[in-house]
Amino acid sequence: MTYAAQRDAHVPHATIDAPKDYLHITHTVKSWLLSTDHKRIGILYLISITGFFFIGAVAAGLLRLSLVVPDGSIFTNDTYNKLFTIHGVVMVWFFLIPSIPATFGNFLLPIMIGAKDLAFPRLNTTSWYVFMTGALFAMLSVLFGGIDTGWTFYAPLSTAFSNTYVSLALVGVIIVGFSSILTGLNFIVTVHTMRAPGMTWFRMPIFVWTMYAVSMIFLLATPVITMALILLVMERTFKIGVFDPALGGDPVLFEHLFWFYSHPAVYIMVLPGMGVISEIVPAFARKRLFGYKFVAYASIGLATITFFVWGHHMFVNGQSDYASVTFSFLSFAVAVPSAVKVYNWTATIHKGTLVLDTPMLYAMGYIGLFVIGGLTGLFLATLAIDEHVHDTYFVVAHFHYIMVGGTVLAFLGGLHYWWPKFTGRMYNEAWGRVSAVLMFIGFNVTFFPQFILGYLGMPRRYHVYPAEFQLMNIMSSAGATILAFAYVFPFVYLLYSLWFGKKAPDNPWDAKGLEWMTTSPPPLHNFIKPPVVDFEAYDYEAKVPEA
Amino acid sequence: MNGIGHALDIWPAAASASAVEADHLILSFTVLTLFLTVPIFIAFTWFAIVYRKGVKADRRHSETRSSAIEMTWMIGPFILTLFFFAWGAQLFMHHKTLPAGGLQIDAIGRQWMWKFQHPGGQSEINDLHVPVGENVVMHMISQDVIHAFYLPALRIQMDVLPDRYTNLWFKADKVGSYHLFCSEYCGTDHSVMGGTITVMEPAAYQQWLAASGSDMSLASAGEALFGSYGCSGCHQGQSTVRAPSLAGLYGKPVPMEDGRTVVADDSYIRDKILNPNDNLIAGYKQVMPSFKGVIAEDDLLRLVAYIKSTGVKTTGSLQ
Numbered sequence: 001m002t003y004a005a006q007r008d009a010h011v012p013h014a015t016i017d018a019p020k021d022y023l024h025i026t027h028t029v030k031s032w033l034l035s036t037d038h039k040r041i042g043i044l045y046l047i048s049i050t051g052f053f054f055i056g057a058v059a060a061g062l063l064r065l066s067l068v069v070p071d072g073s074i075f076t077n078d079t080y081n082k083l084f085t086i087h088g089v090v091m092v093w094f095f096l097i098p099s100i101p102a103t104f105g106n107f108l109l110p111i112m113i114g115a116k117d118l119a120f121p122r123l124n125t126t127s128w129y130v131f132m133t134g135a136l137f138a139m140l141s142v143l144f145g146g147i148d149t150g151w152t153f154y155a156p157l158s159t160a161f162s163n164t165y166v167s168l169a170l171v172g173v174i175i176v177g178f179s180s181i182l183t184g185l186n187f188i189v190t191v192h193t194m195r196a197p198g199m200t201w202f203r204m205p206i207f208v209w210t211m212y213a214v215s216m217i218f219l220l221a222t223p224v225i226t227m228a229l230i231l232l233v234m235e236r237t238f239k240i241g242v243f244d245p246a247l248g249g250d251p252v253l254f255e256h257l258f259w260f261y262s263h264p265a266v267y268i269m270v271l272p273g274m275g276v277i278s279e280i281v282p283a284f285a286r287k288r289l290f291g292y293k294f295v296a297y298a299s300i301g302l303a304t305i306t307f308f309v310w311g312h313h314m315f316v317n318g319q320s321d322y323a324s325v326t327f328s329f330l331s332f333a334v335a336v337p338s339a340v341k342v343y344n345w346t347a348t349i350h351k352g353t354l355v356l357d358t359p360m361l362y363a364m365g366y367i368g369l370f371v372i373g374g375l376t377g378l379f380l381a382t383l384a385i386d387e388h389v390h391d392t393y394f395v396v397a398h399f400h401y402i403m404v405g406g407t408v409l410a411f412l413g414g415l416h417y418w419w420p421k422f423t424g425r426m427y428n429e430a431w432g433r434v435s436a437v438l439m440f441i442g443f444n445v446t447f448f449p450q451f452i453l454g455y456l457g458m459p460r461r462y463h464v465y466p467a468e469f470q471l472m473n474i475m476s477s478a479g480a481t482i483l484a485f486a487y488v489f490p491f492v493y494l495l496y497s498l499w500f501g502k503k504a505p506d507n508p509w510d511a512k513g514l515e516w517m518t519t520s521p522p523p524l525h526n527f528i529k530p531p532v533v534d535f536e537a538y539d540y541e542a543k544v545p546e547a
Numbered sequence: 548m549n550g551i552g553h554a555l556d557i558w559p560a561a562a563s564a565s566a567v568e569a570d571h572l573i574l575s576f577t578v579l580t581l582f583l584t585v586p587i588f589i590a591f592t593w594f595a596i597v598y599r600k601g602v603k604a605d606r607r608h609s610e611t612r613s614s615a616i617e618m619t620w621m622i623g624p625f626i627l628t629l630f631f632f633a634w635g636a637q638l639f640m641h642h643k644t645l646p647a648g649g650l651q652i653d654a655i656g657r658q659w660m661w662k663f664q665h666p667g668g669q670s671e672i673n674d675l676h677v678p679v680g681e682n683v684v685m686h687m688i689s690q691d692v693i694h695a696f697y698l699p700a701l702r703i704q705m706d707v708l709p710d711r712y713t714n715l716w717f718k719a720d721k722v723g724s725y726h727l728f729c730s731e732y733c734g735t736d737h738s739v740m741g742g743t744i745t746v747m748e749p750a751a752y753q754q755w756l757a758a759s760g761s762d763m764s765l766a767s768a769g770e771a772l773f774g775s776y777g778c779s780g781c782h783q784g785q786s787t788v789r790a791p792s793l794a795g796l797y798g799k800p801v802p803m804e805d806g807r808t809v810v811a812d813d814s815y816i817r818d819k820i821l822n823p824n825d826n827l828i829a830g831y832k833q834v835m836p837s838f839k840g841v842i843a844e845d846d847l848l849r850l851v852a853y854i855k856s857t858g859v860k861t862t863g864s865l866q
């Protein structure tokens with residue numbers, strides 16, 4: 001008898017002896033703030049990053065507003081510069097990097113491997129406090145008037161020339177790095193030591209593999225940015241000459257250290273998205289993920305090669321030409337296998353039994369946009385093309401396709417997919433579908449024109465621009481308006497569902513995986529009976545009806 | 548012809564053969580990527596329709612793994628794209644190989660303006676005039692933060708770093724005016740740090756040079772500075788301090804006290820003036836003072852031009 005059958009046989013839900021779910025055990029604010037339950041911490045992260053997303057989004061909206069006119073008459077140059085810096089810093093460090101790992105990863109990783117919590121529950125609580133402390137510093141720097149260095153903090157602009165609250169923001173980002181490190185450490189130990197009986201490595205869902213891969217990057221890359229940013233703070237404060245040539249330093253050194261972290265950080269943002277999509281697509285195609293082992297190995301492989309391509313951000317900054325050629329080649333080597341994952345998802349739905357519910361619509365949107373983002377990344381890795389489009393809107397479009405079109409759609413897809421599990425409630429499906437489609441349209445109207453703008457030669461971080469670029473900018477801003485609605489809708493109907501949504505069944509999607517074999521929402525220790533795993537990941541085949 | 552675009556343009560003007568080649572590169576790469584992706588998009592949409600739940604379809608023999616297929620779609624596209632890697636790298640190396648004997652124009656970036664110095668001593672702010680059909684070598688340095696010199700019509704850009712010369716060259720083949728931007732974020736007025744590059748017929752360029760009259764070429768301006776900053780006091784023959792002669796120095800290997808040999812290029816000479824204690828020359832007592840903070844980048848470029856010019860003269864005026 002399979003575990004699921006056992007559970008169904010012995011513990012029909014809604015029996016009186018079923019333990020209370022994690023949401024209803026206690027109700028006080030204190031019980032949430034001091035919780036060591038990975039599920040509650042996941043929810044705390046979810047609430048926090050949603051807040052940061054809206055802060056970042058307001059800044060983006062103001063940027064798009066400003067760019068409707070070419071002469072920069074809406075804000076001053078300094079205000080514009082502060083806005084894109086806030087937007088970049090908040091979206092990258094306070095929303096996107098923690099987004100999927102710290103919310104879904106926290107909530108789901110233990111459940112997916114049949115554990116009752118993470119290996120170090122108190123460390124997990126700590127990581128959220130560390131995160132919020134970092135956020136506090138960064139937000140203070142915004143309240144005091146903002147910073148104007150760009151999220152890249154290039155020296156010597158950031159060390160010797162900017163007279164805004166740069167150190168305060170840097171301290172915030174440094175602190176947030178530690179929360180990533182703690183989360184990564186916790187995940188790795190959990191995956192190694194807490195798998196349920198029968199949960200072998202190759203029975204783990206791809207989402208768990210990607211969390212493992214991301215944790216490796218957290219542990220290996222974050223310390224580098226931490227040290228580089230500490231050196232920036234020291235240079236600002238004590239005038240030690242590390243990066244500023246006027247003090248005997250080398251500004252290109254900072255670029256190397258920064259991108260040594262920040263390129264792998266792109267995979268911190270990309271891999272979890274791939275993990276979520278690899279859960280959704282099989283569930284809504286009722287079919288095993290095509291090439292499961294391949295995708296699992298590819299996640300680890302990508303997390304490794306991603307450490308060797310940072311120099312593609314520096315083709316025109318004076319690094320050795322031979323280094324540039326090497327980095328270009330390695331970037332091709334890493335980009336192609338990541339883009340072909342799309343073939344796996346396509347092969348998965350071949351001969352499946354498709355249900356086009358909201359999570360699947362997001363997944364399909366993700367696939368389309370991620371492909372465009374990935375391939376334009378290949379353009380940027382081509383040396384002679386990058387010489388033209390580096391630091392133009394082409395790059396802005398490219399990374400928004402990857403990060404917003406890709407990861408944010410995966411995040412929202414996952415949020416809808418697991419929402420019944422997180423909250424025990426169903427959201428309104430019609431609204432879900434409308435928002436998913438609207439988001440796809442709004443996204444393309446906003447960001448596709450930026451590829452054209454970039455090739456035309458409009459540099460990024462430009463507040464004032466030549467009049468001939470205005471038309472494309474207006475299109476982009478119009479798209480952003482659509483996009484704004486598409487983001488507000490889910491916020492509203494998801495919140496609404498918390499009180500008024502239908503009660504969710506344990507497995508509303510008829511999906512596979514341990515998280516669907518426990519109650520919605522799960523009890524404190526995740527399972528009523530500790531699970532024993534005697535099935536493969538994505539064992540949908542049994543269900544496929546023969547036609 | 549004016550190369551500055553209009554509202555409905557979706558493709559930028561191309562003012563050099565290598566810009567045209569970059570366009571061919573990106574267009575053909577786009578064709579390949581369409582070839583690799585459009586079938587996927589069509590297949591995905593098609594599958595999503597025909598295999599929808601409730602639609603009758605043949606779902607037998609559905610594959611869930613195949614190493615052969617996996618390897619084909621990993622390696623196939625990779626090899627196809629490598630062609631574009633190679634093309635891009637080859638064009639890039641062409642951009643990076645400076646032509647011998649091009650027209651050298653100095654560029655100094657600083658918050659938030661460009662200053663250009665032509666060999667004849669003419670200087671201009673934010674706008675740049677160059678002759679058509681001639682190799683132009685931009686010799687660039689920043690006085691403060693990192694900037695980048697970007698000419699979209701020529702499809703090239705290069706960072707301009709503090710304390711270090713970088714170069715970029717081009718051969719414009721279409722007369723016209725095009726945008727000149729700073730493409731590396733450099734603070735408050737980054738977005739207005741730029742102007743126009745005007746590509747002119749050689750005769751018109753000569754006329755422009757004459758009209759922008761400068762009484763002294765860069766080299767002779769450098770010679771004057773060589774006197775006024777007191778360099779000549781040590782470096783000229785009759786001086787009492789033993790200092791090396793600078794005549795013909797440019798491009799020569801210089802033996803160092805620690806056994807290395809360093810070629811005297813622009814950066815070496817600039818370094819020597821700013822940090823004389825860094826490269827100690829064999830056989831001399833280092834008594835030269837540092838001119839850091841005393842001589843600005845434009846004068847440094849003039850001094851270098853002067854020292855360079857003494858190499859070509861048969862009788863150096865230095866000793």
Ligand code: HEM
Nearest residue numbers: 060063064084088091092096150151403404460461462480
């Ligand atoms: C999670 C979502 C997003 C992430 C992670 C993200 C990330 C970034 C980053 C890293 C930058 C660069 C900032 C800099 O140059 O210092 C940026 C710039 C920008 N983003 Fe976003 N962004 C997101 C969503 C959006 C949305 C939804 C919009 C449009 C409404 C938008 C519009 C812009 C604009 C206009 C810029 C400034 C470009 C410039 O002046 O160079 N972003 N974004």
Ligand SMILES: [Cu+2]
Nearest residue numbers: 263310312313
């Ligand atoms: Cu990168």
Ligand SMILES: [Cu+2]
Nearest residue numbers: 729731733737
């Ligand atoms: Cu600039």
